[in-house]
Amino acid sequence: MTDGTAREALRAHSPDIAAxxxxxxxxxxxxxxxxxxxxxxxxxxIMYSVGHPVAYLFAMGVGLATLVxxxxxxxxxxxxxxxxxxxxxxxxxxxxxxTNEFTFPVMDGFKWRRTYYGPHASPLTPQQIAAxxxxxxxxxLLLQSAVYFAAVVLFGAAPGGWxxxxxxxxxxxxxSFGLPLMAYSASITEDKGQFALVMRFIVMPLFLFSGTFFPxxxxxxxVRWVGWISPIWHGTELGRVFSYGYQxxxxxxxxxxxxxxxxxxxxxxxxRRQFAxxxxx
Amino acid sequence: xxxxxxxxxxxxxxxRVHNKATMSSGATGAVQPADEPPTExxxxxxxxxxxxxxxxDVAAVDGISFSVPAGESFGLLGPNxxxxxxxxxxxxxxxxxxxxxxxxxxxxxxxxxxEVRAHLxxxxxxxxxxxxxxxxxxxxxYGRYFGLPMSYLKPKADELLExxxxxxxxxxxxxxxxxxxxxxxTIARSLINEPRILLLDEPTTGLDPQARHILWDRLFRLKExxxxxxxxxxxxxxxxxxxxxxxxxxxxxxxxxxxPAQLIREHSTREVVELRFGSERNTTIASExxxxxxxxxVLPDRVLIYAHDGESxxxxxxxxxxxxxxxxxxxxxxxxxxxxxxxxSLVD
Amino acid sequence: MSAGLPVKSAPDQARSRTFGPxxxxxxxxxxxRGLLATRSTNWLVMLSGFFEPVLFLISMGVGLGxxxxxxxxxxxxxxxxxxxxxxxxxxxxxxxxxVYDSTWNVFFKMNFAKLYQGMLYTSLGPLDVALGEIFxxxxxxxxxxxGFTAVMGVMGLITTxxxxxxxxxxxxIAFGFxxxxxxxxxxxxxxxxxxxxxxxxxxxxxxxxTFYPLxxxxxxxxWLIQAMPLWHGVELLRQISVGAFTAATPVHIGHYxxxxxxxxxxxxxxxxQLFLK
Numbered sequence: 088m089t090d091g092t093a094r095e096a097l098r099a100h101s102p103d104i105a106a107x108x109x110x111x112x113x114x115x116x117x118x119x120x121x122x123x124x125x126x127x128x129x130x131x132x133i134m135y136s137v138g139h140p141v142a143y144l145f146a147m148g149v150g151l152a153t154l155v156x157x158x159x160x161x162x163x164x165x166x167x168x169x170x171x172x173x174x175x176x177x178x179x180x181x182x183x184x185x186t187n188e189f190t191f192p193v194m195d196g197f198k199w200r201r202t203y204y205g206p207h208a209s210p211l212t213p214q215q216i217a218a219x220x221x222x223x224x225x226x227x228l229l230l231q232s233a234v235y236f237a238a239v240v241l242f243g244a245a246p247g248g249w250x251x252x253x254x255x256x257x258x259x260x261x262x263s264f265g266l267p268l269m270a271y272s273a274s275i276t277e278d279k280g281q282f283a284l285v286m287r288f289i290v291m292p293l294f295l296f297s298g299t300f301f302p303x304x305x306x307x308x309x310v311r312w313v314g315w316i317s318p319i320w321h322g323t324e325l326g327r328v329f330s331y332g333y334q335x336x337x338x339x340x341x342x343x344x345x346x347x348x349x350x351x352x353x354x355x356x357x358x359r360r361q362f363a364x365x366x367x368x
Numbered sequence: 369x370x371x372x373x374x375x376x377x378x379x380x381x382x383x384r385v386h387n388k389a390t391m392s393s394g395a396t397g398a399v400q401p402a403d404e405p406p407t408e409x410x411x412x413x414x415x416x417x418x419x420x421x422x423x424x425d426v427a428a429v430d431g432i433s434f435s436v437p438a439g440e441s442f443g444l445l446g447p448n449x450x451x452x453x454x455x456x457x458x459x460x461x462x463x464x465x466x467x468x469x470x471x472x473x474x475x476x477x478x479x480x481x482x483e484v485r486a487h488l489x490x491x492x493x494x495x496x497x498x499x500x501x502x503x504x505x506x507x508x509x510y511g512r513y514f515g516l517p518m519s520y521l522k523p524k525a526d527e528l529l530e531x532x533x534x535x536x537x538x539x540x541x542x543x544x545x546x547x548x549x550x551x552x553x554t555i556a557r558s559l560i561n562e563p564r565i566l567l568l569d570e571p572t573t574g575l576d577p578q579a580r581h582i583l584w585d586r587l588f589r590l591k592e593x594x595x596x597x598x599x600x601x602x603x604x605x606x607x608x609x610x611x612x613x614x615x616x617x618x619x620x621x622x623x624x625x626x627x628p629a630q631l632i633r634e635h636s637t638r639e640v641v642e643l644r645f646g647s648e649r650n651t652t653i654a655s656e657x658x659x660x661x662x663x664x665x666v667l668p669d670r671v672l673i674y675a676h677d678g679e680s681x682x683x684x685x686x687x688x689x690x691x692x693x694x695x696x697x698x699x700x701x702x703x704x705x706x707x708x709x710x711x712x713s714l715v716d
Numbered sequence: 717m718s719a720g721l722p723v724k725s726a727p728d729q730a731r732s733r734t735f736g737p738x739x740x741x742x743x744x745x746x747x748x749r750g751l752l753a754t755r756s757t758n759w760l761v762m763l764s765g766f767f768e769p770v771l772f773l774i775s776m777g778v779g780l781g782x783x784x785x786x787x788x789x790x791x792x793x794x795x796x797x798x799x800x801x802x803x804x805x806x807x808x809x810x811x812x813x814x815v816y817d818s819t820w821n822v823f824f825k826m827n828f829a830k831l832y833q834g835m836l837y838t839s840l841g842p843l844d845v846a847l848g849e850i851f852x853x854x855x856x857x858x859x860x861x862x863g864f865t866a867v868m869g870v871m872g873l874i875t876t877x878x879x880x881x882x883x884x885x886x887x888x889i890a891f892g893f894x895x896x897x898x899x900x901x902x903x904x905x906x907x908x909x910x911x912x913x914x915x916x917x918x919x920x921x922x923x924x925x926t927f928y929p930l931x932x933x934x935x936x937x938x939w940l941i942q943a944m945p946l947w948h949g950v951e952l953l954r955q956i957s958v959g960a961f962t963a964a965t966p967v968h969i970g971h972y973x974x975x976x977x978x979x980x981x982x983x984x985x986x987x988x989q990l991f992l993k
Contacts, residue, residue, distance in 0.1 A: 097523055099516060099562035102473075106486035108515025113482070116512045123509060124500045131911045138915060146922035153932045154784050154797075162783045201496040205557070207462055208490035209513035210482035280761035287764035295775035305782045310774075367464055 109210035117206055117219025118226075121192075125227065136231045139180055140238035147172050147300070148242055162302065166246075166331050173244035174253050174326030175299040175319075177235045181228050181257035182319050185265030186290050188224040190282045193272035196220075197365060204366075213366040214359045217273075221266070221355070225258060232257040245330050252329040256347075260322025263347040264293075266354025273361040293317040298324065321346045410437035413565055413596050414459060418468040421454050428454040430620035431468065438564070441597040443611035445604065445702060447712065451620040452600035453493055456569045459598065461485050472565070486514060489558030493569040495550045497542045503553060504529060504538040511560040524560060531586065532556035548579025555586065566590060568599040572606060584609055604702035616702075616709055623709040628702060635708045636700040637662050639678035643671045643685065643692040653690060660684045665707060674704070738988060739843035746840065746848025765856070766863045769809040773802055773867070776927065787929070790951075791960030799873045803953035804926040806864050806886050810857055811946055812917070814890035817853035818897030819913050823904060842987035846980075850894045857890035858883065878959030885956055885969075889949040892972040895979025896945075902986035920946045945975060 099105070109116070125132060148169030155168045163171040196203035196216075203216055211219075232254040239245050245253070268285065275281055296306065296313040297320035303311055314320040325343040327333035415435040421428050429451040436442045444452045457463035458470060461477030461484040470477060477484040497506055507525040508518070516524075529535045532552040537545060545553065551571065558566060571587070572580040587610055591597055601607050607614055608628045616623040616631070624631055641661070645653050647669060654666045661675030675681035678697035685692070706712070754762070777798030789795035825831040832845055861883045868874050897913075904910060924946040930938050941947050952968035955961055 097520065097527070099514070099520065099524070099560075102483070102486035102561075102563075105514040105516070105561055106480075106483040109482050109486065109513065112515060113513070116515070119512055120498070120509045123505065124498065127500050128908050128911075131908055134915060135911075139918070142919050142922050146927070150923070150928045150932050154787065154928050155780070158783055158785060200499055201494065202498050204462075204492065204496040205498065205510065206513050208460055208485060208488070208492065208558075209510065209561075210486045211513050212482060280758040283761050284758075284764055287768055291768060291771055295771050296779070300776065301780045301783055306779050366462065 113215035114218035118222040121223035140235040173239040174330040175323040178322035181261035185261035189265040189269040213362040217362040228258040249329040253326040263350035264318040270357035443614035444600040446617035489563035514561040528556040636704040637674040641673040642696040743847040750852040769805040803957040807949035810886040810890040814893035818894040861886040876959040892975035899982035
């Protein structure tokens with residue numbers, strides 16, 4: 088760097104600076120890339136984020152509610168059906184979006200279009216690539232949940248003052264299911280339709296048996312355990328506490344939060360390990 | 369110490385110009401341009417000692433050692449599966465070595481991956497461009513991984529697109545590009561951080577002849593600007609065109625090392641006569657060719673006679689009353705070197 | 717055929733046939749290829765398509781049914797909530813399967829696997845391919861419908877022999893959706909456009925009187941829903957399930973016959989445009 092001339096004003100900074108910045112901000116750099124890709128199908132995301140809540144809240148909260156509320160509201164702790172399903176739908180939508188974002192795009196990164204391997208040749212580390220992907224998806228979950236919550240409010244289904252906290256709960260629930268799934272996606276080397284199986288044998292049952300459309304108690308004990316292990320149930324119960332002051336022992340509320348955080352942390356840990364192992368092979 | 373350089377063609381500030389003489393003169397450091405420091409004075413950018421990588425019981429790279437001075441164009445020549453790509457991945461800090469020592473710019477890639485990769489531009493064997501982004505966005509996004517600011521990246525991306533002859537494709541989708549264009553875009557992407565060392569893994573495999581020549585021209589310009597090129601190839605013509613020095617690798621080991629001319633001189637004769645007698649007769653006729661030239665090589669489809677003077681060897685064949693279907697006299701190539709060293713062809 | 721007439725060569729015969737270059741009367745070849753391919757697919761994935769409506773039936777029918785109790789069925793009699801939604805779920809499943817097979821599956825094979833391009837280099841015509849693919853989709857739909865009807869039987873939701881007719885009826889529903897779906901797919905170019913298919917499917921699934929009667933809507937909305945193809949399927953299967961038929965029954969059936977014919981016509985025209993320029 089001895090004799091730079093005016094023509095050489097356009098110079099990259101030195102590798103030392105590049106490495107130092109990448110060490111510090113690498114995850115953000117990759118998050119930026121994922122968000123740029125998402126922008127490419129931004130219209131679909133917006134349509135989905137708005138259309139999904141409106142359709143579901145209308146069908147379940149207004150249509151189905153006429154059948155359900157006619158039978159008396161005591162089954163739902165004294166609130167209307169739309170108030171009961173609102174937080175559940177919000178949490179479920181977040182979990183489903185997380186499922187989409189942490190399956191096919193991860194496979195794409197490692198196998199189909201190998202999009203993780205480009206940044207891997209740059210100063211970014213596998214762990215930063217994983218972290219960047221997660222940050223971008225978290226942002227999407229937050230925004231989607233915020234829009235969803237706005238719809239819930241419009242349907243008059245969030246009477247409590249703490250309702251906004253369901254946005255955070257839904258995002259957390261999405262991560263607590265999505266991050267362990269991401270670790271699994273990163274371990275798949277051959278596509279044999281695993282994601283269709285995850286969707287139909289894990290996500291759908293969790294959606295349908297997590298106290299989403301009716302209290303878990305109305306199911307026989309034989310299937311109630313599905314709810315207990317389900318991030319959707321923990322998220323939904325927690326969401327109901329914030330959304331309409333659903334009564335439950337405080338210890339249970341804490342337990343729901345702990346389970347969600349624990350699953351997310353476990354998934355994060357496994358994902359980091361899986362990414363480092365697979366890319367460094 | 370660092371030599372400033374520009375990417376676009378036609379830059380006048382080039383300091384290090386390799387003239388053709390250096391490339392083909394053979395002995396390293398024999399002929400140097402006047403302003404060129406002697407080879408010994410050039411700093412070493414890569415050293416590998418006894419580098420080994422095993423997958424389970426299989427040794428993909430089996431104890432190879434080499435060092436590369438700055439500005440050199442260094443090649444790894446060998447057939448598929450020789451361990452070239454694995455070596456490249458270890459240099460690129462994306463695969464951990466099993467044993468041995470490896471330093472890039474004095475840094476160990478296993479412990480300083482990000483720092484090492486910050487020095488490098490990498491063109492992987494398989495393109496991994498982001499097909500969901502447009503051509504120019506691929507460059508911008510990649511530059512961000514090096515922490516480069518947009519104020520630098522935007523003009524730089526345009527400059528590199530021009531260099532890669534992709535300016536009119538800037539807004540195209542990546543999957544609309546031809547194979548050669550994708551390859552050039554990958555090279556442009558690898559240059560976004562102005563690396564002093566460029567790793568190219570099979571840069572022209574799968575491209576048609578015209579696309580290959582365009583690529584070679586671009587790589588040659590980088591070489592003229594003093595960028596250290598490390599490339600793997602299984603094409604001997606590519607190695608001869610681009611490499612100052614190369615190692616011939618087979619089954620994870622180094623078989624020979626030197627400049628293309630040096631290797632040919634040491635391991636082959638000046639000329640080769642290729643004779644085809646028809647697939648059934650090549651083997652039987654070989655015995656009748658004994659004594660012509662210095663060495664005889666019988667392949668399934670042809671017989672090769674290695675001789676200093678090809679024309680006179682061919683005359684001897686005729687004088688023995690043998691009538692080949694076709695005959696050809698040519699200069700020895702790296703293909704012959706490889707055949708001699710391993711008993712196998714490079715491309716089967 | 718008299719001996720005096722010149723025997724036509726195979727290509728000449730093909731040219732003089734109705735649909736000549738479009739159809740070589742060999743959809744069988746496409747079907748047998750499809751059956752061979754299923755051998756190497758994951759059978760669990762195949763099976764999972766059958767489970768989805770069953771899970772819905774158990775969750776909504778049993779879980780929510782415990783709260784809702786009984787509702788008014790098509791004949792006017794009271795039926796359990798599970799019995800009310802079961803035929804609707806079967807109709808939804810027929811629609812989903814047919815639309816998936818004729819959109820995503822066809823889209824992928826057309827644009828990514830380039831399977832059809834390979835087939836069309838042989839003597840097969842585009843209509844052979846279309847018929848073959850639709851037949852495979854219907855075969856799968858038939859298996860799912862039989863399975864689901866059996867589950868309904870086990871759950872005690874079948875009270876009349878008429879209910880067995882739900883199986884052929886759901887194949888008819890699938891035929892209608894598959895032929896329209898394939899025609900639409902021929903217009904689509906990117907995966908993003910494929911997303912729009914879902915945007916149409918989700919509201920149809922939720923609003924076509926699947927989980928609650930049409931009467932909850934104001935009159936104009938009811939008309940809108942009745943214009944949707946899925947509603948006819950839901951109503952048809954619901955009537956069959958209790959053996960209570962009305963003057964609307966032939967209308968529902970006719971709706972699907974027209975839909976199938978229109979879909980096949982559209983598909984044929986599009987294939988002619990796409991492949992025989």
